[in-house]
Amino acid sequence: ETGVTQTPRHLVMGMTNKKSLKCEQHLGHNAMYWYKQSAKKPLELMFVYNFKEQTENNSVPSRFSPECPNSSHLFLHLHTLQPEDSALYLCASSQDSWGSNEKLFFGSGTQLSVL
Amino acid sequence: GQSLEQPSEVTAVEGAIVQINCTYQTSGFYGLSWYQQHDGGAPTFLSYNALDGLEETGRFSSFLSRSDSYGYLLLQELQMKDSASYFCALNPGSARQLTFGSGTQLTVLP
Numbered sequence: 756e757t758g759v760t761q762t763p764r765h766l767v768m769g770m771t772n773k774k775s776l777k778c779e780q781h782l783g784h785n786a787m788y789w790y791k792q793s794a795k796k797p798l799e800l801m802f803v804y805n806f807k808e809q810t811e812n813n814s815v816p817s818r819f820s821p822e823c824p825n826s827s828h829l830f831l832h833l834h835t836l837q838p839e840d841s842a843l844y845l846c847a848s849s850q851d852s853w854g855s856n857e858k859l860f861f862g863s864g865t866q867l868s869v870l
Numbered sequence: 871g872q873s874l875e876q877p878s879e880v881t882a883v884e885g886a887i888v889q890i891n892c893t894y895q896t897s898g899f900y901g902l903s904w905y906q907q908h909d910g911g912a913p914t915f916l917s918y919n920a921l922d923g924l925e926e927t928g929r930f931s932s933f934l935s936r937s938d939s940y941g942y943l944l945l946q947e948l949q950m951k952d953s954a955s956y957f958c959a960l961n962p963g964s965a966r967q968l969t970f971g972s973g974t975q976l977t978v979l980p
Contacts, residue, residue, distance in 0.1 A: 797957075797973070800968075811967065859915065
């Protein structure tokens with residue numbers, strides 16, 4: 756148990772669907788992250804939030820829309836995805852995003868399949 | 871930019887010692903982290919080297935040599951449960967985020 760919970764664990768969606776991924780951390784951290792993990796590739800940073808403010812958008816297509824209502828919750832809203840967006844989406848948290856970001860706490864991820 | 875290179879697969883037997891290497895290219899960084907990820911599980915933090923040398927945490931040790939642009943994770947007394955993917959990650963500092971390697975799949979055989 757890492758203290759970071761992601762739901763759902765698995766998601767299958769069509770290209771015209773709208774769905775949301777949810778992440779919650781119980782560690783009292785101030786920074787939260789979305790990563791994309793594809794087979795045999797490095798973890799790919801998507802978004803960073805620090806104290807609820809988005810501090811980084813790593814050139815992510817607009818069909819991915821993050822939301823961070825407070826420091827404990829992070830959402831990733833998905834719409835009109837493409838099959839190449841199929842991947843494991845990981846949420847992570849850290850104490851903050853500038854001085855303590857070498858130690859990330861990850862959730863188990865949402866395995867997304869886009870048909 | 872930054873890039874890291876790790877072997878894609880390593881196989882070893884139970885009870886043995888295995889070293890997973892990570893070479894990198896960067897103009898500057900604060901330190902090197904290591905993460906473990908079991909199939910279907912969350913990546914979990916193992917260790918962090920801010921300085922050159924060896925950091926030991928139980929059966930796992932991590933090493934960094936800035937002059938050689940190289941680090942490694944050493945796993946001793948291997949157990950079946952150590953079968954997992956291991957990722958190195960550079961901390962570039964200055965409020966920038968970690969850059970991860972592609973990961974090394976370790977298989978421990980009985």
